[in-house]
Amino acid sequence: MRDAERINSLSDLSLGSDCQIVSLELSGLLRRRILDLGIVPGTLIRCIRRGPSGDPTAYMVRGTLIALRSEDAAQIFVRKLSNGEECV
Amino acid sequence: MCAMSPSRVLSEVYGQAECVRNSYLKSFSDQIVADIYGNAEQITKHVLSKKESQRISFDLTIDNLVTSKWFGYPLMILLLVGVFWLTIEGANFPSELLATVLFAFQDQLTLWFQWAGAPNWVHGVLVLGVYRTLAWVIAVMLPPMAIFFPLFTLLEDSGYLPRIAFNLDHIFKRAKACGKQSLTMCMGFGCNAAGVTSCRIIDSPRERLIAILTNNFVPCNGRFPTLIAITSIFIGGAIASYSGLINALVISTIILLGVAVTLSVSWILSMTILKGEPSSLVLELPSYRRPKIGAVIYRSMLDRTLFVLRRSIIVAAPAGAVIWILANVYIGDQNILSAVAHILNPFGQLIGLDGFILMAFILGLPANEIVLPILIMSYLSTGSLQDYSSLEELRNVLVSNGWTWLTAINVMLFSLLHWPCATTLLTTYKETGSKKWVFLSFLIPTLIGFTACFIFTQVVQFFGLV
Numbered sequence: 176m177r178d179a180e181r182i183n184s185l186s187d188l189s190l191g192s193d194c195q196i197v198s199l200e201l202s203g204l205l206r207r208r209i210l211d212l213g214i215v216p217g218t219l220i221r222c223i224r225r226g227p228s229g230d231p232t233a234y235m236v237r238g239t240l241i242a243l244r245s246e247d248a249a250q251i252f253v254r255k256l257s258n259g260e261e262c263v
Numbered sequence: 264m265c266a267m268s269p270s271r272v273l274s275e276v277y278g279q280a281e282c283v284r285n286s287y288l289k290s291f292s293d294q295i296v297a298d299i300y301g302n303a304e305q306i307t308k309h310v311l312s313k314k315e316s317q318r319i320s321f322d323l324t325i326d327n328l329v330t331s332k333w334f335g336y337p338l339m340i341l342l343l344v345g346v347f348w349l350t351i352e353g354a355n356f357p358s359e360l361l362a363t364v365l366f367a368f369q370d371q372l373t374l375w376f377q378w379a380g381a382p383n384w385v386h387g388v389l390v391l392g393v394y395r396t397l398a399w400v401i402a403v404m405l406p407p408m409a410i411f412f413p414l415f416t417l418l419e420d421s422g423y424l425p426r427i428a429f430n431l432d433h434i435f436k437r438a439k440a441c442g443k444q445s446l447t448m449c450m451g452f453g454c455n456a457a458g459v460t461s462c463r464i465i466d467s468p469r470e471r472l473i474a475i476l477t478n479n480f481v482p483c484n485g486r487f488p489t490l491i492a493i494t495s496i497f498i499g500g501a502i503a504s505y506s507g508l509i510n511a512l513v514i515s516t517i518i519l520l521g522v523a524v525t526l527s528v529s530w531i532l533s534m535t536i537l538k539g540e541p542s543s544l545v546l547e548l549p550s551y552r553r554p555k556i557g558a559v560i561y562r563s564m565l566d567r568t569l570f571v572l573r574r575s576i577i578v579a580a581p582a583g584a585v586i587w588i589l590a591n592v593y594i595g596d597q598n599i600l601s602a603v604a605h606i607l608n609p610f611g612q613l614i615g616l617d618g619f620i621l622m623a624f625i626l627g628l629p630a631n632e633i634v635l636p637i638l639i640m641s642y643l644s645t646g647s648l649q650d651y652s653s654l655e656e657l658r659n660v661l662v663s664n665g666w667t668w669l670t671a672i673n674v675m676l677f678s679l680l681h682w683p684c685a686t687t688l689l690t691t692y693k694e695t696g697s698k699k700w701v702f703l704s705f706l707i708p709t710l711i712g713f714t715a716c717f718i719f720t721q722v723v724q725f726f727g728l729v
Contacts, residue, residue, distance in 0.1 A: 199293065204466055205543040212545065215297040224326060227335040228433045231442070233326075233548055240322075240548040242429050244436065247543045 181255060186232070186248035188222040194253040195219055201250050209251070213237045220253065322550045329423070335430045342423075343518065346414050348511035351491055354406035355507075361405065365398035387591060388584050396583025399636035400575055403488045408571060411484065412563035415453065420554035424449055428546055438526045439533035439541045441470040444477075448525065451481035454571060455683055456690040458483075463694070467542040473529045475691055476704050479683040480521040480528070484571055485631035486678050490514055492635060496658045497671035521679050528707060536703075574686070575632035582626065582633050586640050600641050614713055615673035615720030617665065624677065629685045634678070669729045673716045680712035 182197055196218045201209060214220065214236055221235045231242040243251075328334055372394060376386040418424060424446060432442025443465050451458030458478040465471040482490060494513045499506035533539060589600040597605070600622070607625075608618030619641045627634035639657070642664050661670075682705050683691070692701045723729055 205545070208466070208543075208545045210293070210296045212547075213300050215300055216293055217297050218300070223323075224330060226433060227330060227332045227430055230433050230436070231429065231544060231546070233429065238319075240326075240550070242432070242544065242546040242548055244432070244541075244544045247545075 182252050183255060184249045185220070185222075185234070185243070185251040185253050186245045188253070188255075190222050190224065193219060193221045193256045195256055197252045197254050199251055201247065205247060212239070212241055214241075214251070219256075319550075325551055326426070326548075329426050330430055339427060339430065340515065340519075342418070344511050344515045346411065346418075347487075347514045348508055349414060350407050350411045351495070351510045351514070352507040353410045354488075354491070355495075357406040357409075358402055362398070362402040365402055366395075369394055369398060384591075388587055392583040392585075392587025393580050394583070396579050396586065396633065396636050396640065397576060399639065400579045400632055401572070403492060403635060404485075404575060404632050405568070405572060407488045407491060408484055408568045409564070411487075412453065412567040413559055415449075416559045416563040416567070417554050419449075420552065420559055422549045422551045425546060425548050429548060432544055432546070434526065435529070436541045436544075438530040439539065440473050440526075440529040441465045441467065441541070442544050442546065444470070444474040444525075444529070447474045447478060448481045448522070451478045451483060453484055453567060455479050455481070455483045455687040459687060459690045459694055466545075469533075469537050469539045470542060472695065472700065473532050473537055475694060476532065476700065476707060477525045477528050479687060479704065479708050480525045480680065482518065482521060482679055483631065483684075485575065485684065486634075487514065489631070489635045489678055490517060490675055492657065493671050493675055496661065497666075497668050517675055517679055524680065524711065528711070575630050578630040579633045579636065582629065582637065583640070586626070586637055590641065604641065613720070614677070614716035615669055615723075616677065616716065617670070619664070620670075620674060620677075624681060627684075628682065631678070631684050667729050669720065669723050673720060676719065677712050677716050680708055680715055682709045682712075 183194070185194075185196075188194060196214060196216050198216055199206060199209060199214070218236060223233045223235050223240060225232045226242075231244045232248060233240050233242045234248075235241075329338060369390060372390050373386065376390060427449065428442045428445045431445045435442045435444055444462075446464065447458050447461045450461040455478050458481065459475050462471050462474040462478070465474055491510065491514060494510045495506070498513050499510035586600070589603075590598050592599050594602060604618035604622050606618070607621045611617045611619075611621040619638060623634050623638035623641060626637050639660060642660055682688075688701055688705060691704050692698070695701070
């Protein structure tokens with residue numbers, strides 16, 4: 176449970192781990208795009224795969240696979256969920 | 264009174280207000296969006312039931328292969344070669360059949376014109392000019408298009424294309440461009456004008472301009488029948504067996520060269536006139552679908568094949584008439600066509616082409632499809648073209664006009680790297696709204712084409728390889 180309280184950036188997630196969005200520190204058009212895709216505080220997100228060279232990374236959000244570059248993902252903050260925890 | 268001028272105070276207050284408003288609004292708007300999504304989620308939970316696990320695991324399995332470290336890139340290249348191999352092999356027979364039928368009909372037309380007592384020049388312009396060029400364009404263009412477009416639409420429909428963007432994004436990022444540019448390049452295979460329009464999917468204006476300016480380095484459907492014909496004659500034909508596969512490899516190499524040029528030019532543009540850092544990428548990777556065969560055939564045939572064919576026919580018909588007139592109006596003892604080619608010749612020779620080839624490329628500005636037909640027409644400008652029915656005859660025509668493998672490679676290089684067609688230029692103007700970018704989109708490929716052919720020719724001639 177201690178682990179669950181730690182705030183990470185989305186880009187630091189390891190493959191296969193689940194987490195919940197805490198805040199978006201993006202601005203401008205990108206912020207709107209991200210919000211439009213349903214990546215909002217509280218959303219569950221899972222890190223699925225990385226591109227052949229390690230970037231971009233694909234995340235599963237609300238049943239959709241979305242790829243983000245690590246620079247952008249670094250500005251999205253998340254709370255790691257321990258196994259089996261489900262909310263919202 | 265305060266020492267500060269009122270305007271300064273006001274601007275400071277305004278700045279602070281803006282600051283507060285932004286920080287407040289951000290979290291506030293986040294809250295609103297989160298609530299909307301929360302509501303939507305509640306509703307979907309009530310009304311939708313889905314069985315998901317199987318589909319998602321199927322997607323994951325394919326993605327594991329398609330975007331893997333080791334197989335991702337080889338698979339992309341394999342697909343590229345495969346698509347062109349199928350196109351070349353498949354187009355071979357129908358192309359010859361079409362040519363035989365269409366040129367046989369030309370003889371029939373000639374008989375009818377003679378029977379009607381039409382003057383010679385009417386027969387010349389309409390049959391030897393317009394009809395023959397049309398027959399050429401259709402015989403050379405239609406079969407490859409009718410195979411390539413459905414194959415491409417299949418790939419598009421299956422959901423594979425976004426994976427290409429996913430795999431290639433980091434390379435484009437290094438060129439300070441956007442990974443989605445690879446999607447616009449894919450559209451460019453069909454038609455560069457469509458490719459330029461598709462650049463709208465790129466959010467950042469700077470990266471969109473880069474994608475527009477470099478789209479022409481992908482050979483479009485108007486150009487690769489030319490590439491295929493020339494490879495088949497001079498490279499695949501030289502190595503008898505497996506020639507289809509070798510042709511496909513050559514074409515793929517040319518395309519990879521185009522990709523390399525695209526990346527370099529993107530990078531150079533990012534360092535110079537379109538300075539900037541790569542912005543963001545948000546790319547959706549849709550789940551794979553089984554393509555609907557009927558829809559694929561309908562879309563690729565009606566929307567693409569027939570659309571492109573119609574456009575090239577509209578351009579080719581008047582071009583055919585003009586060519587015939589130029590070839591049959593004499594100044595002194597030389598027809599206009601030869602006279603112009605004669606003037607262009609020294610320049611053409613310098614870059615390993617000749618005057619006729621350069622002229623064909625210039626006259627092909629309205630549509631790249633007609634470059635090869637124009638070239639053949641001009642070589643045979645005496646007016647009596649034997650029926651074209653096989654690549655072998657085409658080879659004889661070209662070789663007797665001094666073509667070597669060096670000429671063939673230069674023509675392919677120049678076809679890949681030269682000015683965009685008029686439609687693409689027009690579309691670029693529509694998309695950018697500025698003559699400056701249109702001019703640049705003309706200038707950049709042209710300069711690169713001349714330089715590449717010049718260097719290649721001079722090097723080969725220096726070492727005496729031809």
